[in-house]
Amino acid sequence: MFVTPAYAQAAGSAGAAGAFAQFIPLILIFAIMYFLMIRPQQKRAKLHREMVAALKKGDQVITQGGIIGKVSTVRDDEVEVEVATGVKVRVVRASITQVLNPTAPVAANS
Known part of the structure; x- marks a missing residue:
């Protein structure tokens, strides 16, 4: 019942850091998907467009x-x-x- 304001502020800031930490795996998954799937597909499409244009x-x-x-x-x-x-x-x-x-x-x- 007698919680000091310093303890209340410390608990709130730890929650914000924890929320950001939850997004790190999601960001890593997106980065891996980009470099393993999206980027090679875009590169292949670009090569195909150049080949067709050079016919x-x-x-x-x-x-x-x-x-x-x-x-x-x-x-x-x-x-x-x-x-x-x-x-x-x-x-x-x-x-x-x-x-x-x-x-x-x-x-x-x-």
């Missing part, structure tokens, strides 16, 4: 459906892929998963 005529590509062909025409958001002689398929640019044989730029004769 040009003559590249041999694989689509998400497993079709292997050679790029014959590149448009804004679609690519025309020649699967066999005279057989061309229009494919959305984002569905290209891999470039097998990129064509090298023609070197200047000197």
